[in-house]
Amino acid sequence: MSTTEGQVLEFELGEETYCVSIDYVTEIVDVGDLTTVPNAPRHVEGVMDLRGRTTSIVNPKSVFGIGDGGAEQRIIVFDPEIVEDQSAAGWLVDEVDQVVQISDEQVDDSPAADSDGSIRGVVKRDDDFVIWVDPRVVHSN
Structure with missing residues (x-):
């Protein structure tokens, strides 16, 4: 198993807490005006202008099959290097919580249900679990 120590950004999607490696994140912004793109994949909510760059906004709830509970309030913007093209x-999330340091002992391997490799593992924290997702895999599908 590869080393998984590092920092992750935790965020809320519906009732669950998820995280991504902080290395992939460039900024966190409030939800602004999204422009709908005709014939876009179901998980693409639209595009917005962020610092002069057209940014595709993805709803990870659609990607991971999560119900629509919660109010999307923040956008996690990813480094363009992780996106195939x-x-x-950016990902539309309900809330951004915190950046936390994690170690190998806190991470269990990805659940068997993860067929596409988008889930890196499950982080055990206190008496709860945080699902660690890999945005590179999500954006390569």
Whole structure:
């Protein structure tokens, strides 16, 4: 198993807490005006202008099959390097919680239900679990 020590950004999607490696995140912004893109995949909510760059906004609830509970209030903007075609992308999330340091002992391998590799593992924290997702895999599908 590869080393998984590092910092992750925790965020809320519906009732669950998820996280991504902080290395992939460039900024966190409030939800602004989204422009709908005709014939876009179901998980693409639209595009918005972030610092002069057209940024695709993805709803990870659609990607992971999560119900629509919660009010999307924040956008996690990812480094364009992680997206296959080098375009800017952001995820619409209900809330951004915190950046936390994690170690190998806190991470269990990905659940068997993860067929596409988008889930890196499950982080055990206190008496709860945080699902660690890999945005590179999500954006390569």
